[in-house]
Amino acid sequence: MSEVVSIKNLKKTYKSGIENLEVLQNVCLDVNGGETVVITGESGSGKSTLLNLIGGLDNATEGVIVVDGRDICRLNENELTDYRNRYIGFIFQFHYLLNDFNALENVLIPALIRGDRYDSAESRALTLLSDVGLKEHRHHYPSELSGGERQRIAVARALMNEPPLILADEPLGNLDERNSRVVEDILFSLVEKYRKTMVLVTHDPELAGRSDKYYKLGHGLLERA
Ligand code: ADP
Ligand code: MG
Numbered sequence: 001m002s003e004v005v006s007i008k009n010l011k012k013t014y015k016s017g018i019e020n021l022e023v024l025q026n027v028c029l030d031v032n033g034g035e036t037v038v039i040t041g042e043s044g045s046g047k048s049t050l051l052n053l054i055g056g057l058d059n060a061t062e063g064v065i066v067v068d069g070r071d072i073c074r075l076n077e078n079e080l081t082d083y084r085n086r087y088i089g090f091i092f093q094f095h096y097l098l099n100d101f102n103a104l105e106n107v108l109i110p111a112l113i114r115g116d117r118y119d120s121a122e123s124r125a126l127t128l129l130s131d132v133g134l135k136e137h138r139h140h141y142p143s144e145l146s147g148g149e150r151q152r153i154a155v156a157r158a159l160m161n162e163p164p165l166i167l168a169d170e171p172l173g174n175l176d177e178r179n180s181r182v183v184e185d186i187l188f189s190l191v192e193k194y195r196k197t198m199v200l201v202t203h204d205p206e207l208a209g210r211s212d213k214y215y216k217l218g219h220g221l222l223e224r225a
Contacts, residue, residue, distance in 0.1 A: 003066075004164055004197040005031040005054060010063035012049055023049045025220030027063070031197055031213075033164070036188070038208045039201045040225075041217035047201035050217065051169050054199065055088050056080045068164050085114055089158030089166045089196070091187070093173035095150040097142040103153050104129065104138040110160045121160075128156035131193070132186050148179030155187050159194060166191060168200040172207075184210070 012024040023046040041047050052058040065072050097106045111121035129135040132152040172180040191198045208214040216225045
């Protein structure tokens with residue numbers, strides 16, 4: 001299968017005061033289409049930094065990141081906005097749902113941004129709401145949903161534009177044990193159902209058992225575990 005992500009010699013340094021913080025020293029990673037990769041590492045090891053670089057939310061200091069054939073380090077701001085909307089489905093620890101919009105609207109907004117017609121976006125959003133078991137909750141606002149339900153909506157939203165790549169940053173981090181398992185099952189089963197490629201970062205080594213490939217990030221380096 002072809003590579004969806006190919007990272008070569010990635011380096012990320014933050015300048016803070018007079019010191020340079022070398023968060024990623026020399027990271028290489030290849031992810032094939034349809035694979036699920038889990039990366040664990042201690043807090044502060046650079047997991048979010050790595051995911052944000054792949055997602056075009058931050059700029060690399062050195063190195064190459066190719067996603068679905070495009071070198072994203074060469075994209076300009078407009079191209080990056082388009083890249084994030086079409087190529088990436090983000091799921092974060094916090095749901096980032098829009099409080100003034102109901103569940104259905106939150107799921108379909110990425111498609112409206114892309115320029116889809118409302119009715120086609122709505123029918124796809126309803127399918128995804130069924131997939132996450134929340135079709136009956138489509139008119140609920142985020143404040144009327146539980147933490148686990150909000151994160152299930154975030155999973156549906158991430159899949160809305162059929163992006164080739166799902167990036168998940170501690171997607172279960174804010175949930176209790178029971179809801180973690182529910183959201184975990186929904187996330188992994190939908191990634192499989194829709195044949196998505198996923199890179200998931202977490203401090204929780206338990207999730208490694210669900211991955212095709214498992215890596216550890218530490219001291220600026222990524223190693224296969
Ligand atoms: P993790 O997600 O593994 O907990 P992060 O990627 O968030 O780790 O952070 C890695 C390191 O980089 C931490 O030491 C953090 O303080 C530092 N860091 C993250 N973002 C910035 C930034 N914008 N400016 C300076 N330092 C940062
Ligand atoms: Mg983090």
